[in-house]
Amino acid sequence: QVVARTSGRGRVVFGTVLFGRMEAGAGGDRTMGLFINTLPLRLDLDDTAVEDSVRDTHGRLTDLMAHEHASLALAQRCSGVAAPAPLFSSILNYRHNAMPGDLVADKDGSGIEWLGGEERTNYPLMLAVEDYGQALGLTAQIVRPFSADHICALMQRALDQLAEMLEHAPRAPVRQLDILPVEERQLLLEAWNRTHAQYSGERLFVAQFEAQVRRSPEAIALVFGETELSYAALNARANRLARRLRDRSVGTDIVVGLAL
Missing domain, CATH: 3.30.559.30 (Nonribosomal peptide synthetase, condensation domain)
Incomplete structure (x- = not known):
């Protein structure tokens, strides 16, 4: 897992x-080596x-x-x-x-002393x-x-x-x-995920997004699989979609279905 x-x-x-x-077969228990x-x-x-x-x-x-x-x-x-x-x-x-505590130096008086080991x-x-x-x-x-x-x-x-x-x-x-x-x-969910931020209620989300586009147009805004969109590219796509909707007389309070 x-x-x-x-x-x-x-x-x-x-x-x-x-x-x-x-x-190992017969005699394997008496054979030396690995x-x-x-x-x-x-x-x-x-x-x-x-x-x-x-x-x-x-x-x-x-x-x-x-x-x-x-x-x-x-x-x-x-x-x-x-x-x-x-x-x-x-x-x-x-x-x-x-x-480790059982590996006492010369425990049985044989004159053999355990110094340590290292494996790789x-x-x-x-x-x-x-x-x-x-x-x-x-x-x-x-x-x-x-x-x-x-x-x-x-x-x-x-x-x-x-x-x-x-x-x-x-x-x-x-x-x-x-x-x-x-x-x-x-650490992952709380300490590193403290993303709370105060946003001004005086500006709509669209205005805040466009301000971000002006500040960092080449910064990555969205990632999906191997596809990445910068703020500038995302803004351009959003504007194209808005124009298409407007050309079809879609305005305020009209419900639009999205297929994503």
């Missing part, structure tokens, strides 16, 4: 990290009920395990997405981890859910100018809302899951 709402799409594809050992693989997962954020969507996601992840050793190049060919366009630009990793990914967005056994955490890496803290806040809100809806409204559409923290919603 975070990817869907921040990208404006109802169908999203992101990479999910697979352990790689579920289908079996980890990353494959695409597609989800639809639509009118499907939250409960059904969660079950569907679980089912898709389960089905994906049968292909956990498939190469990403094979997935790319099967997708029909022509290279070099990537199948996904964000990955989600659920991983079992240790709490070549994807623009990596989000990891850290399972500490008794608690969950979120770790994000994201390219600038976006903030990892911001992405984690959106994800935490989405998870809180998911838990609440599963408990109280499991049949509500999954697309209604809210991702905006309360503070950010107030």
